Amino acid sequence: MLEHELVFALREIALLGGILGDVELSSSELGGILGISQQTASRRILELEEAGYIQRKPGVKKQLIHVTESGSERIKAEKEKYERIFEMGSRMRFSGTVISGMGEGRYYISQPGYTLHFRSALGFEPYPGTFNMQLNGAELNKLNILRNREGYTIPEFSTGDRTFGSVRFFRAEISGEPCGVVLPLRGHHKGVLEVIAGENMRQKLNLRDGDEARLTVFLDR
Amino acid sequence: MLEHELVFALREIALLGGILGDVELSSSELGGILGISQQTASRRILELEEAGYIQRKPGVKKQLIHVTESGSERIKAEKEKYERIFEMGSRMRFSGTVISGMGEGRYYISQPGYTLHFRSALGFEPYPGTFNMQLNGAELNKLNILRNREGYTIPEFSTGDRTFGSVRFFRAEISGEPCGVVLPLRGHHKGVLEVIAGENMRQKLNLRDGDEARLTVFLDR
Structure with a gap:
């Protein structure tokens, strides 16, 4: 039954x-x-x-x-x-599996060209590191919806060494904690939701690789 | 399926x-x-x-x-x-079969001791006659809930001839038309919902005996 x-x-x-x-x-x-x-x-x-x-x-x-x-x-x-369902125009719930990143998140988030935007949109200093959720199966469809929504667009910028691509950014919430979701605008997505927050979310929420996590993305700015 | x-x-x-x-x-x-x-x-x-x-x-x-x-x-x-479901504290939907009354509704509604109360609660002059809905099976449970709610209580009154018993009265709506539901407080109910309205509801809604009718009762005064 x-x-x-x-x-x-x-x-x-x-x-x-x-x-x-x-x-x-x-x-x-x-x-x-x-x-x-x-x-x-x-x-x-x-x-x-x-x-x-x-x-x-x-x-x-x-x-x-x-x-x-x-x-x-x-x-x-x-x-x-x-x-x-009828709130999906303004907010969407994602469910995924906690995975470890490659440590690249820390490098990107620390770039002032990104950090300044995150800080102004979130109202707090982001913790230098991302919390990563692997989306699977049909859940990946929601990532496509997200990629077609406006959000905050952070323009491409250059430092002495290199160019950093434009990213799309959305305010989000995970277990009541305010956070943000970052989507690179170019390149192929691997079905991973990259989350930035004010603290280390793995520690804060006591989550490990393989645990299930749920996140709400706010589609309005 | x-x-x-x-x-x-x-x-x-x-x-x-x-x-x-x-x-x-x-x-x-x-x-x-x-x-x-x-x-x-x-x-x-x-x-x-x-x-x-x-x-x-x-x-x-x-x-x-x-x-x-x-x-x-x-x-x-x-x-x-x-x-x-979560509005049931303040409103309830009833579904029943249209039946003909015994013509008693007209007699009762025309008694000023009732009419004055209906008029002040509904804001219009009630049509002299009731619209009756037979409730069946598990739907009868809702009538028991209604009998235990406050509503408007119209006290017993006497004319020269006889005494008219106390009734409970609720504001209601049927197909968008404002109406009222009257429950005698004494005696055994036969599972019939007696509806009073500003017009002849059978004609207005083009309903005949055996047709299904839906009604929303407002439990707050």
């Missing part, structure tokens, strides 16, 4: 008033609402109870079911996923 | 950026996200296309998928269902 089956049943019980108090509900009634058999609906009710999403007690004819605090939280999380 | 399976797949494609533009997605990637086999995911993509929720075209390696306007509307409707 898949999690979204469970959430769908939970939602329908909540919509009947189970979020406010006891709902008198037979398994055949629930089956009718969900478009499944009475037997499957009966099993679904047991699964919802096992998951801690509902509590039930015997009623006069049918059972009385109410949505628990944990069930309510689960529905809220689902609701937020739907809301996130 | 159940509608909610389709919507779940649609939502995940939207979350990958399909709501903004083309997402490069293989059926095995989608299968991994949905927790289903590559074969089932492939079929799901076809079903989504048939339903008009997505459009696709061949990409370099994988197919390019984007969510259509109709798909976006479908997701929005789903999102609103989740939002409705």
